Amino acid sequence: MEFTGLLSAVVFLPLAGAVVIALVLRKYSHARLFAAAVAIVDFILAIVAFAVYDTNAGGIQLVDRLSNWIPGLGDDGFAVQYLLGIDGLSAPLVLLTGLLGLVAVLASWHIKLRVREYFIWLLALQTGVMGVFTSLDFLLFFLFWELELIPMFFLIAIWGSDPKSKREYSAMKFLIFTILGSAFMLVGILVLFFSTGTFDMTVLPDAIRGANLLLPAGVVFSLLFVGFAVKLPLWPLHTWLPDAHTDAPTAGSVILAGVLLKMGGYGMFRVSVSMFPDVAQDAAWLFAAAGVINVIYGAIVVMRQTDLKRLIAFSSVSHMGFVMIGLASVVGVNGTVSTLGLTGAAMQMFTHGTITGLLFLLVGMVYDKAHTRYIPDLGGLAKRMPFLAIALLVAGLASLGLPGTSGFVAELLIFLGAFKMWAIPTAIAAFGVVLAAAYILWTIQRVMFGPIKDRFADITDVSGIQYVPIALLVIAIIAVGVFPTFISDVFSSGVEPIANSLEQVAQARLR
């Protein structure tokens, strides 16, 4: 039995914090401070986990395993393990979740309604997401996947934007979409279990290859894929996203866009591509097509949005499309599968998390101060809030992929990686970068530039603790943009084994 304990701490510390707030802390100011402390410690633990992960050794590390967590029922051994671990793919995502978890708590400092309850849900959410990225037992993975829904549902339905009917509609839409997706996923998981006799995600790729699946591999792949596609989200399953992001409280939007969407992309890497390399290669054209549609469709729909949060929500649809373009490189050329596009896709998940997290954070601040998100009512704010304007400009430039920010590195790797197999789709998707420049700069111009409107004459810039989350994300964006290897090397080591197994399949096909 291996048990390092670090990852278990990373995952369950927030939940323990939530319990403490529920049972012990009665004053809301104490609850808030305690939540911040928990988030800081969890972020530090995530940094430690990321830092001690040895990329040279590779593979799964920091394993926490209780092999008889749920003992087997009868002889068929329906035993569920408690198995946590990270590899190069999940380590940066754990880091990202830790970072955005802290940002989310700090962004909630002004919450006045049912404060204790709010932070309980926010911390519970953190546990759910961390669990998804670290669990390597499929049933455990599924439990965490579902666990994350409940807190998010309440965060949107209770603390979301007015009117009540709208936020409840959005929360319900988010819930139904995800549950529908995970229903398919559960069937897929069970089929895999009954075909191979294991939930262990580390042995499943090999087990599936040798096993006689109860359903055709393509069907199992599709069942699982739907769950991930809703989360990413892929067109036309994206319609929950603009509503949920728009109506969520600021911290909710940050976590939704920053890490929940990445669960979809992560699932595609960890499950769809790793366990079904054969099917994934057949479906690569679908990845490319879906990516192009997401990128271009999302970017064009963004142009018409007049609600600032909705606008950024649609930009997420567009940007997550790049992940699919990168994933489409699984097909390889002439029997060689490069890690370039896959690393790029993974990088895109990380960078999109920081960039869109920052965008939602800033837009939330603009809303809190200006009391409107309706773009035509805004204007000229830079004069009164220069810091916020500069931060929004940094986030916007990163979002449009300016070199020096993390957005550029991810997009460049994706384009270089995918162009060899998917020249035309990649070229079309690359045009999304031009559209991004158009909608981002146009938005910034309408919100920040020009003469300031009279009713904003007394509006104030960010102050106090608000600097901290902004600074954290700006530093993350620029640091990864200037020194990409500290993230990309880790991702690269994580996708290397995936690329190798894909390459074996590709070479078998050549013969």
Add this chain to the structure above:
Amino acid sequence: MPEVAAWLILFLPLASFALISLVIRPIRGAESQTAAYVTIMAIGLTFALSIWALVSTVSAHGESHYPVHTWISAGEFEFAVGILMDPLTAIMLVVVSGVSLMVQIYSVGYMHGDSGYARYFAYMSLFTSAMLGLILANNLIQMFVFWELVGLGSYLLIGFWFDRPAAAAAAKKAFIITRFADFGFLLGILFLFFNGDAFAAQGLNVFVVTDIYKGVELGLLTIGVAQWVALGIFAGAMGKSAQFPLHTWLPDAMEGPTPVSALIHAATMVAAGVFLVARFFPVFELSLVAMNTVAIIGGITAIFAASMGLVMNDIKRVLAYSTVSQLGYMMLALGTGAYGAAIFHLFTHAFFKALLFLGSGSVNHATGTFDMRYMGGLRTAMPWTYITFIIGSLSLAGIVPLAGFWSKDEILTHAFNRGVNGDTISMVVFLLALIAAFMTAFYMFRAVFMTFHGNFKGGAERDPDAHAEHPVHLEESPKSMTLPLIILAVPAIVAGFLANSIFDLGVIPGHWMSHFLDYIPSVHVETAVFSVGIAALSSVVALLGMGMAYLMYIRRVISPEDMPNALRPVHTLLYRKYFMDELYETVVVRHVFYSGICYALDWVDKSIVDKIVNFCGWLGANTGTAIRQVQTGQMQAYGMGISVGILIIFAIFLFLG
């Protein structure tokens, strides 16, 4: 020179940017003078290092080797950054850092009292750093990185007065148009990478400039590949260098502070496109299609922009169109194979155009306006500005022996010689360039006469569009502004004669620049043979243009008021910039794109995709409601249902046997 020194060229201004934005501005305030001194010191040192780079490159005959450093890696793919120090780099470094230094000194006075003083110098440092980074880059991706950062610098500086709607709009327009062009650049990079296996087989890196040169020599690039790569790179160059039909952002960019226009939109950034084409010249040379495209686009741009310059009333816009036109000259030179002439013209143009822009800023400082209709008679009040502006104008018009004459003459001679030898396109662009030369002389002296001669017409007090904050007081600008004018006037006179003389000048050998550039491997720079005929022809043409301006604006033999009326349709077409802004902004962007495509897709998203999804939900809910009717809670009904069910199953088994 040592590697550290080479990197410092780029990092000194970058450090100045970081220092101003993170330390000086927060601590010393938004109007801190320290920001200006830090910037000037950093760029001054950079200029000194650039001179060192030039000297060491000359003595090394263009050879230099610097190590590379890994920046991104993904599996076997590794991407490294490094420095390429060759004659082209060295010349560009001196031009950029030299002009930048003059502009920063000038800005101390010009920007005095602006509430964004520190921010201005921070942006200027950032821009200079990006531009130097572009020049120093040893590979395509590194160039792309700095290329985009140069665009960022331009965006920030055009929109410097962001509370003015016109400035904010111009900044956005510049960025989006150049981004659109960079899409072509990116595709060129991807296409080169796509065909990079042959390079890898030879142990070459397909992105590294010197490896590309070697690859071209080894024949690793087919003509087809070279063509698309070259056209992609040229697309990017067209955006930055404001070539037709992507030129529309440059005149609008004049909304930025005037020193910005001088540095970015005259001397350096817009020349980046020319530099880029020159950098990959061996690739262009492989493809006749690419070369001809460059030549034709350059030729059209040269005459097209000059024609609009004829009628503009805003002195900065005259200069802006003049810049576009001169960049067209450089492009057509490259397209006709005159590598040396193109870089030579870039070199001389940088000095006299920066001089002219700074001169227009000096005029603005006194009058508060840029509209030449409200100027006039400034030559007595502003003698230094006047003299230096005349020098710049003569140089631009191509009057012997000023700098512009020599470089323009080389371009013309080269195109003419190729044309005479049967190359039709060269002949066509030669004629275009010659007509443009006439226009250049005319609009420059139209500007000189309207601004400095005749009587003063009131300046900002009469101009309804002026942003002037002070009452108009006609006097020479402060020394910090006139000194850079005087310093820049020197190369505007002698740079052509000294740098690329047609005969030996003691220590400086004849055709020095051409020979120096010839050290670049794979680039063969012909030394143009001076042709008295062409020189005489171009001089006559320039004098005719100046003479016509004289007749119209001094002697008033032809009335400048009646002429537009007589040629109303032509004048309107030129004054409205061939209606291209309307075509792009109103027709394409507003109607076709925003109200068409975007509206349609947004409607599809809201009314179809989302409706279908909600319909599925509605269907689920209502099916539930319908089925719920069956669950009445009456035991008899359930018993009845069970009985009927059993009977049916029984019947089925019975029939199927």
